[in-house]
Amino acid sequence: MAFSIGILSRRAGVKVPTIRYYEQVGLMPSPPRSDGQQRRYGDAEVARLNFIRHARELGFEVDAIRELLAMSAQPEESCAEVDRLARRHLAEVEQRIARLVSLRTELQRMVTECGHGRVGECRVIQVLADHGECDHDHGGARPGSTGFAAA
Amino acid sequence: MAFSIGILSRRAGVKVPTIRYYEQVGLMPSPPRSDGQQRRYGDAEVARLNFIRHARELGFEVDAIRELLAMSAQPEESCAEVDRLARRHLAEVEQRIARLVSLRTELQRMVTECGHGRVGECRVIQVLADHGECDHDHGGARPGSTGFAAA
DNA sequence: CTACAAGCTCTAGCGACTAGAGGATCAAGC
């Protein structure tokens, strides 16, 4: 019935130090201890940890999971808050996708324009160097030199 | 000709503490100092910092930027390495997009299936709770309770 | 009863910054 943190780890697919970390940040309860101060868990903790793991896999932050867990303890309440949290997270994921997609576009343009010649004519380097707000030219850089290479 | 870190900050669009951090990790050179030990920069540093900022905006890691900067100092070399770095980064971005897209799908499914009733019947909570490896039932949870809610 | 695996606490590290304390310096105005 009562089992160790290692067993819990295997049953829920979460590493032992991570479980202790979750306890520290208040996602998991402080469980009862054995005579020698070792943590003892039951099936409810497996379920809770699975919930946490799945929420993390979906990209929810620890703070959000704390709220989701608190809400799931109030099954008679309206789920409007749960819905709001999930929608907000969805919106964040969509923003990150949009941003990454535009990064991908620019990266693709860079690598397809690269003529595979020398660094001095490399499109990748040029794009990285040219995108700043250097609207006035800083003068005498020879072609093929970015002029800032000394660290 | 020689200007302060604050001016550099404004010209390159990078915050002052970030510039000092870049110096610490070797992306920016240790510049000459004034009599009172304040950093003095020139135009080359503006260009270098713009390069760094743009690479960061494209999601390159600091280690990769260090390599890109070193390569750009060798304009006669082949740009094969530059190309390799950019392509590897592109592949990482594509992986992240793929992962986020599948997250988005699951999140969308969750929120559209939510009936906006009580938490106990909320699809969002159910999906989070059910996805684990709890293939055998943990017994007597009343309908509407996840059975792990005590922290 | 002895190994030794697994547990414990505590501290520090990752990446890329950001924030703040507490003090020095610089440039401009009078």
Place this chain on the structure above:
DNA sequence: GCTTGATCCTCTAGTCGCTAGAGCTTGTAG
């Protein structure tokens, strides 16, 4: 020349979600 206030300096610590390791104790199987 002097004062003011913005800017600069170094140093430490915090962010997030873990992960790694040291050094010690406990549990369990043979």
